[in-house]
Amino acid sequence: MTAAREPVWPGQPRPLGASWDGDGTNFAVFAEGAEAVELALFDESGRERRIRLPEVTAHVWHGYVPEARPGQRYGFRAHGPYDPDRGLRYNPAKLLLDPYARAIEGEVDWNPSMFGYPLGGDDDLVADDRDSAPHLPKSVVVHDAGFPWGDDRHPGVPWADTVIYEAHVRGFTMRHPDVPVHQRGTYAAMGSPPVIEHLQRLGVTTLELMPVHHFVSEHHLVARGLTNFWGYNSIGFFAPEASYSSTGTNGQQVAEFKAMVRNLHAAGIEVVLDVVYNHTAEGNHLGPTLS
Numbered sequence: 001m002t003a004a005r006e007p008v009w010p011g012q013p014r015p016l017g018a019s020w021d022g023d024g025t026n027f028a029v030f031a032e033g034a035e036a037v038e039l040a041l042f043d044e045s046g047r048e049r050r051i052r053l054p055e056v057t058a059h060v061w062h063g064y065v066p067e068a069r070p071g072q073r074y075g076f077r078a079h080g081p082y083d084p085d086r087g088l089r090y091n092p093a094k095l096l097l098d099p100y101a102r103a104i105e106g107e108v109d110w111n112p113s114m115f116g117y118p119l120g121g122d123d124d125l126v127a128d129d130r131d132s133a134p135h136l137p138k139s140v141v142v143h144d145a146g147f148p149w150g151d152d153r154h155p156g157v158p159w160a161d162t163v164i165y166e167a168h169v170r171g172f173t174m175r176h177p178d179v180p181v182h183q184r185g186t187y188a189a190m191g192s193p194p195v196i197e198h199l200q201r202l203g204v205t206t207l208e209l210m211p212v213h214h215f216v217s218e219h220h221l222v223a224r225g226l227t228n229f230w231g232y233n234s235i236g237f238f239a240p241e242a243s244y245s246s247t248g249t250n251g252q253q254v255a256e257f258k259a260m261v262r263n264l265h266a267a268g269i270e271v272v273l274d275v276v277y278n279h280t281a282e283g284n285h286l287g288p289t290l291s
């Protein structure tokens with residue numbers, strides 16, 4: 001880790017997340033009770049530079065970094081008391097994903113440093129000071145306004161005429177013979193002509209996608225060489241699951257997802273998302289520190 005060279009300006013508390021305006025990026029994250037919040041920027045080699053966010057407004061820490069552009073990998077480090085008895089678990093040794101990140105790259109490798117306390121101890125009342133950054137996915141700055149939506153419109157199918165089809169992006173498209181092999185199991189496949197034509201032949205008006213938000217496979221599954229196929233273990237509610245992208249994971253997954261939606265809309269098919277808010281990949285208070 002090195003000291004940041006980029007200048008940082010106060011920026012704005014809204015919108016939350018990372019917002020690129022064509023010149024630089026505004027970062028804003030809610031952290032009530034934090035004593036300080038650092039923005040961690042990562043280059044292609046994984047080297048980290050930290051910038052302390054200079055302003056806080058209504059518990060939202062924010063700063064504008066002129067040099068941060070789309071593709072920039074980042075996370076946060078929150079400083080404050082580690083006092084689990086009071087529900088406080090601040091630990092700057094643990095890199096945090098941006099809960100409003102529009103894209104996430106990488107996977108959790110379940111190194112013990114992912115936890116805020118030493119594993120194998122008697123309790124979780126002592127903070128673990130090992131750096132988790134090498135083992136945590138990174139949030140990615142994206143250019144939200146740059147996608148060519150054209151004349152895209154919501155189909156607005158009347159309820160009386162609605163036929164909903166629930167599908168899993170990977171499972172539904174993985175073996176379609178008319179989809180190019182490199183696109184099977186991805187957003188590109190779900191928005192491709194062969195798949196759309198199949199949905200139209202079935203009379204589908206509304207496609208309900210099973211979780212497409214970035215998720216983490218649970219430790220007990222990874223230890224057995226398995227993955228969470230269904231995706232009900234979200235960690236980024238604003239970021240499309242990167243493994244469903246055929247074009248890349250450094251923000252390209254966002255454009256590919258939008259293209260899928262645009263193509264389905266053009267065919268008169270609505271898109272509904274299955275969102276799981278009742279838990280996240282962190283689990284309970286003894287789970288990993290991710291966000």
